[in-house]
Amino acid sequence: MPELDWQKSTRSAEAANCVEIAATPTTVLVRDSKVLPGPHLAFPPSVWADFLSHAAKPSR
Template sequence: MTEPTWQKSTYSGDASNCVEVATTPAAVHIRDSKNPVGPRLTVSGSTWTHFTSSLVPPRTP
């Protein structure tokens, strides 16, 4: 299995203290940027979408 491509949020400033996310067809993987070889959390795409949509209120037209 190849290592997924990890991304940091654009809201992370200098990006030294945040979480990183990697998406694959089957799941979304989350890790601590300060400990990239440490534990990872894996969730389904629908769970990730539900989580992230609850963080920011939807825009109103």
Template sequence: MRTYGNWRKSSHSAGGDGDDCVEIAPHPTRIAVRDSKDRARGTLTFPAPVFAAFLEAVKMGSRS
């Protein structure tokens, strides 16, 4: 099992303590994603280029 360090939350985290968000941890070839509210529940990982394309699509959707 791979462990990821350097977890960070979105600057758009809602709520008083910012636990209402997802966290990401970059790795050279993959991006790990987990729920801030339940970190022990599990981690999803995506190839870095796929995650980058997802973020671009989200950004484009927010401009509409």
């Protein structure tokens, strides 16, 4: 299995309190940046896209 390319949000700057994602063709993985070897969540790309779409909507 190839090494995953974990990415932090550009809004995180140098903060240690954030989540990181790694995308494969079939899965988007999410982990806590403070617990790198720890557990992670896995989502199908379509579910992750729905989440991002919802998160980008302004709150009222």
